[in-house]
Amino acid sequence: MTDPFWQLPLPQPSRAHYDRALARQQQLTKPPGSLGQLEALACHLCAQQHRDRPAVDRVHVAVFAADHGIAADGVSAFPQEVTAQMVANFAAGGAAISVLARQLGASLEVVNLGVAHPLPDDRGVTDEWIAAGTGNLMKEPAMTAEQLEQALEAGDRSAARASEAGAELFIGGDMGIGNTTSASALASLLLGARVEELVGPGTGLDEVGVARKARRIRAALQRHGSDTDPFNALASLGGFEIAALAGAMIGAAHRGIPVLVDGFIVTAAALAATHLSPNLMTWLHFSHQSRESGHRYLLDAMGATPVLDLDMRLGEGSGAAVAVPVLRSACALHNEMATFTEAGVSDG
Ligand SMILES: O=C(O)c1ccc[n+]([C@@H]2O[C@H](COP(=O)([O-])O)[C@@H](O)[C@H]2O)c1
Ligand SMILES: Cc1cc2nc[nH]c2cc1C
Secondary structure, X not given: OOOOHHHOOOOOOOHHHHHHHHHHHHHEOOOOOOOOHHXXXXXXXXXXXXOOOOOOOOEEEEEEEEOOHHHHHOOOOOOOHHHHHHHHHHHHOOOXXXXXXXXXXXXXXXXXXXXXOOOOOOOOEEEOXXXXXXXXXXXXOOOOHHHHHHHHHHHHHHHHHHHHOOOOEEEEEEEOOOHHHHHHHHHHHHHOOOHHHHOOOOOOOOHHHHHHHHHHHHHHHHHHOOOOOHHHHHHHHOOHHHHHHHHHHHXXXXXXXXXXXXXXXXXXXXXXXXXXXXXXXXXXXXXXXXXXXXXXXXXXXXXXXXXXXXXXXXXXXXXXXXXXXXXXXXXXXHHHOOEHHHHOOOOO
């Protein structure tokens, strides 16, 4: 029996490329450190891509969609059929991520892991269907171990397609009514944090709704017990799309592709993925801080500094897509600025 891909050691970003990139940043015509986080972004991209001149021109966006049994329990401001309707909207080109992917010249893949309602139109949707939504995590495990393996492998296949297309950056997005409940439960278990730190309005619950959602999450955590093994946590609490995201991020890292993490749900998937594959953190960039309460806590717990804070809370990979131009600027500055010597500028 060979080990599953998520248990295999990840490649290391290149220390030599990182050191050369850092040295170059000191030589560019600017006071050292004055480009702030852009300098660190460029250096990490050099190390991850094993290149002295990094680039994120070719971006692959994969939106993973699935439904959640818990959606029947009043944890979302929207009905479950919206998942199917939005999947059709992604593929038809009318969703926010469709617009942003076009604007970036990125490839956009929509992956159906377990949308419960029939798709009005499944053209342009990658079929990785597992089941009509997860089990209700208050009462039963969200999925079986076999289903979790299927979801992780579906994510890895998406990363393989990104690699075949020559992607220089991987963005995973999520779509699933009810998935902030699953993400909060998962994060709360893996971080040993109080539910109140991680629960929020999602698509727009009021205070009463958030309190009800917190009770559902506590019930799920009580049912699950204190087992913090990440595989068991994902099977018990995760969504199919969350598991696929974890698999896709690990799969991208295995293929040497840096990952730009989106909002609350994708960050929870990244947390689970880093528990499955501890060196994954060195492959991740964090795009934005979502408005969803709990995202700040999650980012802080992971020691992550997001690039943007625009009060977004959409999901779909949209926050990551909006941050791509910042990464492109970091690359252009690193690659094209003159050094002090080249420009004849006196250094300090
Ligand atoms: O990415 C985020 O930070 C984010 C925050 C709140 C909601 N969402 C999106 O809204 C949906 C989940 O919200 P809910 O209220 O149904 O749990 C799902 O499709 C997510 O992509 C996404
Ligand atoms: C309309 C809508 C679009 C979304 N995109 C991601 N999650 C979403 C949730 C809703 C409700």
